[in-house]
Amino acid sequence: MSNLSTIIDNINYIGAFTLFIIGLYTVLTxxxxxxxxxxxxxMETAVFLFFVSIGYIRGANAPIINPEVGDTFFVNPLPSAMILTGIVVAVSITAYGLSLLIRLYKDYGTLELDEIIKKEEIANE
Amino acid sequence: MDDLIVKTVTKLIIPFIQLYGIFVILHGHLSPGGGFAGGAIIGASFILLTLAFGIEYTKSILSAKVTERVEIGGVIWYIFIGLIGIAISGVFLGNRVAGFPMGTFGSVISGGMISLITIGIGLKVASTMISLFHHIIEED
Amino acid sequence: MKNYLILITLTLLLIVLVSSLNEMPVMGDIASPAYNEVAEYYINNTQEDTNITNIISAIITDYRAFDTLGETTVLFTSITAVVSVLGFSIKDKKE
Structure with missing residues (x-):
């Protein structure tokens, strides 16, 4: 029973781990x-989910001060602010990778890695 | 792309998307959002325009020269605000110490340089999204 | 065959990752080590330091504004890389 409550309490972490494994499986196969x-x-999305979940505090508000209420019980604002950098880097890496893929497709006419290696071997012989 | 439904809906919906993007940028220091989110929304509206009407139409409205200028101008604007801080108080990107007007707490005009920087980031991110998309799709 | 091997390895990796939950603080715990004095400083001092309501906005554009300058530089570098790989379009240069 305690195992089940552990899983339910940490469901964001388990979701992040599963997403990471799904991304790694896609990359490898x-x-x-x-x-x-x-x-x-x-995989990048999994890391973002994990990092933002670290900053979560149970029962706390979003970190926006309400001048009328004036409470100070907020979730940790630091991981959310830092993940913004990660998102920007992810966009940049995706754009650069896609531009490289466009060049590869122009040169080889395909994006399958096996066929690219085969064509390269034929060209070398 | 010659779809009447897509073109009509795009024409109807684009002003609202851009208005929402401008709202998110201008209220970045009061509500969730900010320069990155608002810039991504404005950039997405132009990407929608490209998908519906083709790249030539979008370039006749917003040429590559303009997006490049805005993109470089965003970074220079950011550094310029930082240099104002150095000139006045000796702190790079100083806010209160550099004497920016603080405004009243919780209103749109508050926080000194923060809203200026958010506008710069918004323009930069929007133009970057547009020109990245155009550079990637315009090659045949 | 190769896919099954990868699947087994990744399942083992998932088990290792999930077993690390025992050593981690429970999600949402106020006593978690990530919620330290840095976050408390930002929460308590945002109003008097920057006079804005959004704490995350205060962090990214005031406390850590130099970090955000690097972030915009990353965007600029990415578009420079894309242009250098794909090249300028000839059509646009004629205008």
Whole structure:
């Protein structure tokens, strides 16, 4: 019974771990490079979810001061502020990866890694 | 893309998306949101315009030259505000020490340089989204 | 065959990750080590330091504004990288 309550209490962490594994599985098993970029994005989302969940405090408010109420019980604002940097870096990495994929597609006519390696081997011989 | 429904709905909905983006940027220091979220909303409205009407139409409204200028201008505006702080108080990006007007707590005009920086970030993020999307899709 | 091997390895990794929950503070606990004096400083001093209501906005554009300057530089670098990989479009240069 205590195991079940542990799972329910930490459901965000377990969700983040599962998302990370799904993203890693996508990166490892698919040979299509576009799907690998999507897998990297899923892994990034898992890290964001994990990091924001660290800052959660049970029963606390969103960190916006209400001048009329004046309470000071807020969730931790620091992880939310830092994850903004992570999101910007994720967008930048995705854009750069997609531009590299466009060049690859222009040169090889495909995004499958197996076919690209095969074409490269034929060109080397 | 020659779909009447998509084009009509896009024409109807784009002013509201951009108005909401401007609202999120201008109220970034009072409510959830800020420069990054509002800039992403405005950029998404132009991406919607590109998807519905094609890239030539969007470039006739907002050419690549304009987005590049705005993008560089956003960073320079940010650094310029930081240098104002150095000139007045000796602190880079100083806010209260640099003598920015603080305004009344909880109103739109408050917080000194924070809303100025948020506007700069919003313009920068919006133009970056637009020009990244255009650069990626315009190659055949 | 290869996919099954990867699946088994990743399942083991998931078990290792989930088993680390025993050592971590419970989610939402006020005594968690992440909720330390830094967060309390931001919560208590935002009103008098910056005079705005949104604490996260105060952190990213006032307390850690230099960090955000780096963030905009990352965006600028990404678009420079994309342009250098894809090249300028010839159509736009004629205008």
């Amino acid at each position: 698919h040979s299509n490079l576009l799907k690998r970029v999507i897998g990297v994005n899923i």
